[in-house]
């Protein structure tokens with residue numbers, strides 16, 4: 001759908017590289033490209049401050065600085081912004097990319113007016129979001145006090161850790177490290193955490209002192225005006241009501257793929273991110289995608305590494321290199337949820353990122369092309385549904401780039 | 413003109429009104445607006461903290477033609493007139509409407525056989541432009557329909573509209589034309605009297621010569637306050653799913669079910685916000701507060717919707733909600749004048765009240781005259797031009813001129829719905845400012861998108877809590893802004 005532009009219209013500009021999203025992935029891509037002399041590298045960030053999700057994670061867990069001291073999320077974000085600026089990239093905040101005016105031209109809304117920015121290459125790094133209550137089809141009333149971790153974190157960042165902006169007694173839905181982060185954030189704000197409700201057969205992490213209901217689902221939200229409780233069906237099939245004025249739905253990520261879809265680029269069915277090859281190329285020549293946009297949440301360091309890695313293919317493109325016609329599709333079969341990249345392009349053998357649907361103890365993984373197994377190996381450890389595993393380049397070394405689809409499968 | 417939400421109600425002469433309308437849904441607000449044309453003292457009283465907070469906020473948002481109404485009923489006439497009146501008013505007041513037209517899709521032989529009869533009924537209701545489509549033409553018009561669609565009846569003129577802006581436009585225009593709006597003000601007792609009835613609330617007592625009951629689901633309970641027991645309202649719940657905007661390209665018309673032996677079926681309709689809606693269920697209940705959704709209800713809708721438009725189910729759901737229709741066991745409205753009581757009941761406004769609202773209001777003016785109201789000479793209403801929430805019309809974030817005048821309109825706060833800080837601030841200083849975040853959402857769409865506040869929730873809340881800022885007027889929005 002094209003949207004009307006009224007009065008005066010938009011200013012048209014051109015840049016060499018336009019990066020959409022100033023999170024870890026977008027900023028590291030911009031830093032690397034600006035340093036490599038890609039020309040004008042501009043990053044658009046719709047929030048008032050650049051840095052992406054780590055800005056709201058006020059605790060260590062984001063690698064270390066040059067002296068080996070653990071970095072908090074905000075410190076990590078500031079460093080990423082600094083590095084992009086120092087390399088010569090322009091980082092613009094409060095500026096939103098809202099659609100496409102051409103294959104490599106974005107529609108932009110900024111306080112200074114409307115723009116159309118044409119780029120030699122566009123790098124999409126728009127991140128991901130958690131599915132809210134509605135997308136999870138949780139029935140019941142529509143009271144206040146129903147949050148995602150993202151909104152919880154931002155509320156604390158905006159108003160401080162105070163119960164009056166959150167609630168007094170919360171239930172956290174989810175069982176992985178993000179849920180643990182939510183529990184910590186709530187407790188630090190003085191909110192009593194009544195329980196963690198997880199669909200997992202056993203929780204992924206420890207929730208010091210908080211009762212965990214395993215194999216359980218939220219069947220109804222209760223309360224008018226303000227949440228008064230949630231109905232939960234436990235692993236034993238019995239339904240009970242937990243009194244609470246706040247519920248935080250955590251995890252269950254979906255890529256923020258609006259620009260991908262507005263462009264008509266194909267989605268990877270397993271991840272709902274754009275299909276890319278190992279050079280992060282989408283189906284549109286000159287458009288790349290990196291970071292959580294590809295598949296939901298991975299650690300910031302993974303997203304940042306993708307940002308750095310995209311630089312090579314972007315520079316090739318800017319130098320007039322050809323856009324590969326297509327690649328060999330790669331797909332995962334159950335009990336694996338997804339594998340990325342979704343395409344193997346002209347580059348040499350590449351590593352794959354694989355996510356299981358459920359816990360798999362020492363599984364045997366098989367890579368098959370056209371029905372013929374290329375590699376079959378037992379993994380040493382345990383795969384868990386909230387963490388991806390990287391399969392090294394040797395797993396794809398035998399792939400015939402002129403051949404048919406590649407499948408990754410697993411057996412316990 | 414004033415809007416009150418807290419504190420004692422006016423006393424003395426200020427508490428005396430010519431007409432009080434109780435219930436600020438779409439119907440009561442339309443009636444108050446119609447009365448505001450006359451030199452009368454009018455009050456609109458509402459139990460909730462906002463206008464349009466009952467059934468009027470939770471419906472399927474279709475501006476019906478009335479093609480399928482029971483011919484000869486009051487409802488049939490008021491829906492037909494209301495469609496015309498609201499269509500014209502929407503253009504004037506800036507309420508988004510999209511005249512998409514409807515297709516009643518037949519999925520089996522029995523349904524197909526029903527279509528010509530529906531066309532005849534439409535004709536008896538004054539709609540002569542319906543047309544039968546064969547399977548091939550239907551497939552060309554709606555390429556994403558599931559397998560098995562045999563044909564359809566096309567009904568031009570069926571439109572989608574913004575229900576929130578409609579109620580708010582009526583109430584805003586009423587207030588700006590002199591009506592007092594008292595929110596958080598449930599009428600708990602009525603002491604009939606002459607020349608004044610006394611209306612008792614927890615915030616004080618108002619007195620009025622004439623009284624209008626526009627209490628929606630509670631119209632029977634309100635009737636009981638004045639000693640009338642003419643009908644009982646049975647809430648009929650309708651659950652709905654709203655799909656993300658990526659679904660919008662899957663459907664071009666309002667897809668209506670063909671009524672049949674197996675009940676009414678569900679509809680799939682675009683919304684003016686660019687989403688796609690699936691529903692409603694029809695469940696008779698006892699509880700007039702049961703606006704929750706149920707697992708069975710949502711699963712049933714998905715099953716039916718998946719047959720009509722299979723690709724719909726691949727998209728994310730951005731909202732689940734339910735509304736309650738005011739059923740009274742009669743296939744018509746229950747609108748009655750009680751001249752001895754100087755009282756008009758506007759009840760049983762079932763599933764067409766949004767469409768019929770302006771025509772109901774005109775009808776009620778006539779009934780008030782039967783009850784002894786002499787309204788005096790009419791004068792023009794204060795103009796309103798509502799902020800546009802519709803995707804088919806220019807929105808502020810794409811309006812270069814507006815952004816050049818005020819950069820706040822170039823600062824997007826709610827990214828999914830592209831709501832700017834300028835729009836939020838304008839809503840906070842509008843004639844009827846929102847009473848909470850839900851009211852703000854209905855005025856701006858902020859927090860109403862696919863992330864439901866994941867990204868913007870805290871920021872929107874901060875703007876709301878900061879409240880109206882000095883020196884900012886809604887005038888920047890454009891002429892006649894609310």
Ligand SMILES: Cc1cc2nc3c(=O)[nH]c(=O)nc-3n(C[C@H](O)[C@H](O)[C@H](O)COP(=O)(O)OP(=O)(O)OC[C@H]3O[C@@H](n4cnc5c(N)ncnc54)[C@H](O)[C@@H]3O)c2cc1C
Pocket residue numbers: 020021022023024025026044045046047051052053054057060061062063095096097098125126127128149153178181256259290291292293297298299300301303304
């Ligand atoms: C609760 C939580 C805890 C975490 N804890 C850790 C941890 O301890 N350690 C760790 O390493 N990782 C952690 N992570 C993961 C890490 O934060 C993310 O992996 C990382 O931020 C991903 O980077 P990104 O650049 O892909 O996306 P994001 O950080 O989400 O950045 C995307 C940016 O794009 C912007 N954007 C989107 N659309 C547009 C548009 N149209 N126009 C302009 N701008 C746009 C967004 O505003 C955002 O700033 C955590 C994540 C969460 C949610």
Ligand SMILES: Cc1cc2nc3c(=O)[nH]c(=O)nc-3n(C[C@H](O)[C@H](O)[C@H](O)COP(=O)(O)OP(=O)(O)OC[C@H]3O[C@@H](n4cnc5c(N)ncnc54)[C@H](O)[C@@H]3O)c2cc1C
Pocket residue numbers: 434435436437438439440441457458459460464465466467468469470471472473474475476597598599600626627628629630634649650651692734735736737761762763764765766767768
């Ligand atoms: C699922 C569904 C789908 C629908 N789809 C459509 C459609 O597509 N098109 C269409 O035209 N119509 C539709 N309708 C019908 C339409 O929504 C209603 O007819 C209309 O909203 C009724 O408006 P109202 O003002 O009568 O009632 P309400 O909106 O319920 O307003 C009544 C108000 O009175 C107040 N009140 C009650 N008692 C008191 C008291 N004692 N003191 C003070 N205030 C009081 C209540 O708080 C409430 O705000 C649909 C309805 C439903 C439920």
